[in-house]
Amino acid sequence: MIWLPITVGVLLRLIQLWMPIVGVHSWRQADTAAMARHFALSDTPIWLPQIDWAGAAEGYVESEFPLFPFLVSRLYQLFGVQEWLGRGLSLLCSALTIWLVIRLGRRWFGARAGWWGGLFFAIAPLGVYYGRTFQAEALLLLCGAGCLEAHSHWRRQGPVWALLLSWLCFTCAGLIKVIPLLWLGLPLLMVQLNVKPQLEAATQTNILRRTKGLLRSPGFWLYVGASLAAIATWYAHAYQLGLTSGFSFGFWGGGSDRSSLSLLLDPGNWFNLSLRVALRLLAIAGVPFLFSGIWLSWRSPDGRTAISGLLGVLLCTLATMRSSSVHEYYQLPLLLFACPLMGLGWHRWQQRCRRWQSSALISLWLAISLAVLSFDYWALEQRQVQDWMPLAMRIRQELPEGSRIVSVTSTDPTLLNLARRQGWLISSKQLNPERLQSWREQGASHLAGSFRWEKMYRPMSEGRQRALRNLAAGSQEAWVDDVSQTYLIPLDAISASP
Template sequence: MRPHPDLSGTAPKPTWLPIGLGSLLRLVQIWMPVVGVHSWRQADTAAMARHFSQAGTPIWLPQIDWGGASAGFVESEFPLYPFLVSRLYNLMGMQEWLGRGLSVLCSAMTIWLVMRLGRRWFNPEAGWWAGLAFAISPLGVYYGRAFQAEALLLLCAAGALESLSLWRERRLLWALALSWLCFTTAGLIKVIPLLWLGLPLLMVQLTPSPQAEVESPQQILQRIRHLALNPWFWVYTATALAITSGWYWHAYQLGEASGLTFGFWGGDSDRSNIALVLNLSSWMNLAIRTGVRALALVGIPFFVIGSIRSWRIGGGRIALGGVIGLLLCTMATMRSSTVHEYYQFPLLLFSSPLVGLGWQTWQSKQRGWLVQALLSITVMISVMVLSFDYWAVEVRQRNIWMPLADTIRSELPAEARIVSVTGPDPTLLNLARRQGWLISNKKLTSERIAKLKHAGASHITGSFHWEESYRPLPKERRTMLEKLTASSSGAWIDPRQQTFLIPIEGLPKNF
């Protein structure tokens, strides 16, 4: 075996720098309410945390806000993240920055683990650059402080890889147990890690040493046979699958009983779409989004360089196994992947070490001023993407929705059930900290309102300009809402004519 050389020949760089820079970027606007890109996903997570804290329900009974007059128990992934946030609420009060802070903590620990993985797979210099690439990636920054479970998921994935590598090297039983715990938790938080994390974990088992060169096919087959006869492999895999399956069976039963689900199964599930898989424009859009938001443009050539340079060594096989696993998951969930960009977030766990190796290979032959200039440009691009695509969106949505949410909190009792005219988007319900119904303005009729009133709804609320928290409302529907508000007695209207709150009692029987 020939170790992969450290091309830098320089003194070790400080570990705290990528962690500190990454944490600083993730702390920007940490005090924001749950608004912004994919606020609807964060709103459901925040609602679960709020209900866990207020109602004291156990972790196996997650609740959301859009269950109408019901308690809102919902079929969901294992709600570990919102449950942990609810414990922080119980200690320090209900403040959304606590949830974001938990994500920042998880992300900071992941930066450290990414550096360890890069060092293990390649060398210390490449590992340091890998940590920096992860720290400043716009996608990594935003979802490393979002109010959702992605940061915890990536921490578990990185922990599973690092601890399984320790087991392979030193046969430490606690390391194998930790890897199993992290892998199982990742599968509970999201189903798809079973593939994109399972494949690189398998490569760890089949790699004699991360820095060993690729073996012959006969040697690989021999390792596969040896692994198939290892009882720990089957215990690790079978128990993780059994526990994950057990949770999702329970979640299915919960959804069947309540009628509330995120659409994991059945005809309502729209994650896959073969037409999109065969559509070139879908892949182009994904490539552009990944290149800009995950790799900040500058990382693209270094990702290519690192991939080419690494494919002949064991560590590269592990990293590329993760990339291939993400590609397969993208194909299996193509519709969701094209809509929900956080499906690409786990790519950073494997692309960052490859970018780090590529950057190290390039910078070792360049002048210092050129390296510093390109690094400065990369940070500037990342901050620009974050500013325009993420931070500015949070500011705009806060200014639109928080005056209405504050009015609902102060004017309506906590047990009031309201009708949010925001389609399938629960952002407003969560901001208002109320439960109720989600309805499209297309379905807002006298008959429907009468039924909602009979079910316990007291108010109708929404925006004159936004169909959801992020989608503009067509003009003809805005006119309809303005007429509805004008026909009501006691309606509250935002002074800027942005949002409204209508008591159902104040509406005429026909409008």
């Protein structure tokens, strides 16, 4: 029966797997896909990630450790640049994570709770969507679940390979994103402090004494120190790469702007985050079972491990409130800990309810998840494909490889990735004759964008629409798609300033 949650999860994640890189957070996926394409075509090493929006430069960028795009690039070299391969790798990682969530739930709360926890992970709206997007989140969750499972296995049975696997997964998670050091570190610490089952009845040592013993352990410091050294080495290299190239995702310094006191004290911000978690992670129906699972398990060591994971994600949210408010995938790690807890709450409730009640509720749970996915995610992908792919395909077909374009999509690199070209990102408000001349001199051939959209997710004002239409009208060689209202204008043919 373990295959039922995995099969359900895979089937949901297969929906629109063939889609180009569009939809919610397409800009994040576009950068990841660009790295994979450059790794494959230029055969550059993993420590030199490149993006598309570097203008005439090579585009080496300060980034997280690009493990996911590098793995996709190896698939590209075997099968060609087909972006469904990146989505497929995410799907594979997500399917393995479902299996690990079942194992974690079984280890913490019993077989039935683990099975239901795996099913809830399989159908969670955010879990489904980011389990097939072209970004590293699915791989990150796999590393987190693998670390917890391997470390728990080592603590109970003691094989050295499990400890080494735990360390590898923990280090990879920290390399992919820094914040797992907190949301994964806390539950790992709880696993380490838990007494082995065969000794638990005879051992009355308190948590403080065990903590002191852990801090005196050379193995503990070797585990933590080796991970931190590897992570620090990469981010020091990435920082120097950003200084040299001038391109960065803004991890460090005042420009990173991760959080602020005003955001932390804003009730509306917390309300929006809570609503997102309740609807897009727990599909509403899971909320009472999460609280039930917390109540039922908080006295047990394994329950405290799961709850510490929830607290770790909360602390990460406090530390990165601005990013957490904008990037919904920052809440994804909640699923690793919430799903086993919901499985426990559901299992206890199911023992007392009628069979038709549990069947009706799980059907409602699935219906809410499908509704969220359909309206908030899949429909947006379909609309953006219709809007942008005609322009992207025209660029691919008519402009030679290696040509550089100016994408009038503000800071959104989605069009550059869809067209598989490098160039400049610019807002329509920033267009002027001086910039047009500068781009020509640096090798730009065309101006491309839309009359309707400033970014893939932000409509353009009517005034900017008129200005861009006038610009296109000033060039007899401009191409305009009458349906999607996108345009492609040769820079050399522009005779009117915006």
